[in-house]
Amino acid sequence: MIRVIYKWRVEEEDFVSFKEVWTRTTNSIHEAVPGALGSFLLRSPEDKTEVLTVAKWDSLESWKAFWGAENPSEMVGMREIGERISVTVYDEVDDFTK
Template sequence: MRRGSKVIRVVYRWRVKEESFANFKEVWSRTTNNIHETVPGALGSFMLRSPEDKTEVLTVAKWDSVESWKAFWVAENPSEMVGMREIGERISVTVYDEVDDFTR
């Protein structure tokens, strides 16, 4: 991590039709792994799905700094995420500073 920079988490909220979820998950998996391997500062991602509303999906990406994420997010529609946007509707994108993380 760069000196003086803060790790951030970016929460993408999606609406994905239940019958499209398996395809969305497959495309997301390829996309997030490709971003993690090729985009400077990308530290991986995980996905959450609401048990009450199966169409509500969150993807949470970890970045080494807000500057790295902004470099990736320049036009708010990175080409790497086109496949996901073709399957699901991106509802929102919110950036959070990571304060602490005790996950293993």
């Protein structure tokens, strides 16, 4: 398993729209893309423009097949509202969340 952390800058007045598009996008990817296992959304309480989306994938290979040229078409709507700052991949070593 891997986790992919996308860091975004989203203006406060655009956050509700970003969240709506992210919800549709992550659910669509989870349902249609092999290896996609869902995602969650985080927002900084100190800097409301700092947003993280954390996706779970069954393997690095599955994510790379989706990621392609680094601008998956499925994420266009999110990129129209927020600025993607970074994308970082981590191996999931353990997870004790419920």
